[in-house]
Amino acid sequence: MDTFEGNAEGCYLYSRHSSPSNLNLGEALAAMEGTETANVAASGMGAITPTLMQLCNNGDHIVSSRTIYGGSYAFLKNFAPKFGITTTFVNITSLEKIEAAINKNTKVIYCETVSNPLLEIADIRELSKMAKRHNLTLVVDNTFSPLSLSPTLLGADIVIHSLTKFINGSSDTVGGVICGTQEFINSLRSVIDGASMLLGPVMDSLRSASVLKNMRTLHLRIKKHSENTMYLAEKFEKDGIKIIYPGLKSHPQHELYKTMYNEEYGFGGMLAFDVGTLKIADDLMELMQKRNLGYLAVSLGFYKTLFNAPGTGTSSEIPLDEQEKMGLSDGLIRMSIGLDNNIERTYQEMKKCMIEIGVL
Ligand SMILES: *Cc1c(COP(=O)(O)O)cnc(C)c1O
DSSP states (O other): OTTTTTOSTTOOSOTTTOOHHHHHHHHHHHHHHTOSEEEEESSSHHHHHHHHHHHOOTTOEEEEESSSOHHHHHIIIIIGGGGTOEEEEEOTTOHHHHHHHOOTTEEEEEEESBOTTTOOBOOHHHHHHHHHHTTOEEEEEOTTOTTTOOGGGGTOSEEEEETTTTTTOSSSOOOEEEEEOHHHHHHHHOTTTOHHHHHOOOOOHHHHHHHHHHHTTHHHHHHHHHHHHHHHHHHHHHTTOOEEOTTSTTSTTHHHHHHHSOGGGTTOSEEEEEOSSHHHHHHHHHHHHHTTSOEEOSOOOOSSOEEEOTTTTTTTTSOHHHHHHTTOOTTEEEEEOOOOSOHHHHHHHHHHHHHHHTOO
């Protein structure tokens, strides 16, 4: 009975429920986020969807940031309603709009600490207070900012990561994790009604051992990603390009970020800028790829720089009129800056590309 309930130390019921390697990786991630425990999953979506299905029943309501990962948006908008779970999408930087969207059926506030792809910053402390006032669960996707930001230390209830990105860091796997209380993680793993157990997005245990090995260098990688990104952001801003990066004073939530971050890990490895049209964005990205400055690809957190145009790429699930409302234009380029050893040279080479394409 103890094994069935997950209470028999050293005894494992069945590997979809738990396994030594999966528990080890989960404990490492829980330690990083400061939560009691964690449950790893086969992908980021395999962490997000069971969490929301576990927290919400038929008739329940979610208030979500409108600038979230395309898959999360599509799940909330198109899939969750099949189970009677509805969502209101709001501008996450407006606390008034978020509070106004809460109704008597609301169970969850959902957001990303650093939003995809516009890099808006959620005020986790204030959102946590609001969640507590209304008896809601604050669920935060922290994929863009591991180590730099620790949402549970600021009051979030549950923190999710796609391990596919910075945490694994080598773009050779998919994975996810849910960090939370022992009680919540137990409920996800319940053989009776646990969403992770019953929907079955389990991580393969050989894979979790390899993700754990990669995680051992995460602190070094994040520092380097942040340092390189800050360098490029400052240089290109000086050159007159409107760079979106939380490390720049020109970012609307720069000061807020500074009240929340773990300073030594910096402002993260993501930046974005608008070159006007999709054609120019494509030409620039093709040229940068040809010059071996990175890859025209989705995903993020790789050792090489990755760039894409989210309007037609990673956020293409979001209808055009809604993209427009949230300020996501066709010419927006999102970059995940790599671990380049000589970032000054990278800057010079990127600048040449921008001059050739006519962006500078
Ligand atoms: C990639 C990503 C996800 C989804 O993760 P997968 O591992 O691809 O399932 C969720 N949230 C954010 C912010 C992401 O970047």
